[in-house]
Amino acid sequence: MNEPGKIEVEEVSAVPSAPRARVEVDTRGQPIDSDAGAEPTRKPDYLDGFLSQKPSVEAGAGEPGGALYESVIDALKEIYDPEIPVNIYDLGLIYGVDITQDAHAVVTMTLTTPHCPVAESMPGEVELRVGAVPGVGSAEVNLIWDPPWDPAKMSDEAKLELGML
Secondary structure (H helix, E strand, C coil): CCCCCCCCCCCCCCCCCCCCCCCCECCCCCCCCCCCCCCCCCCCCCCCHHHHHHCCCCCCCCCCCCCCCCCHHHHHHCCCCCCCCECCCCCEEEEEECCCCCCCCEEEECCCCCCCCCCCCCCHHHHHHCCCCCCEEEEEEEEEECCCCCHHHHHHHHCCCCHCC
């Protein structure tokens, strides 16, 4: 039977059952094993609880995750590049949003190219839109060219919209 090129077949009467993917828990959150009194073979999967819990420290209004910060981001997502049907945030033109304690918003951004047709008007529009967000005291836009913009800075949604993904 040990000849080269032959397949050996072994017949068995039973195999151990595979470990369960989920672990049943009682009302106290303790694992329940099907064998009464036996030690559970697998601990509960705590990843679900970990992912659903909220941060213990609330983000400040001007910090990422804070209400004012998210409102500024939403305002930036309403501004579209006139030549590309994607908003400037998903396009990757916004490099940073900083909000000070006295509600002064500073947006650091770039454009697709220094010769962009909206190079003169886009920073002004961003400043107006961000300044109009309720809670923002004043807005400032810093237009930078280093690092230069490239398509890798676009979000997956923008790449999908443009057929690049």
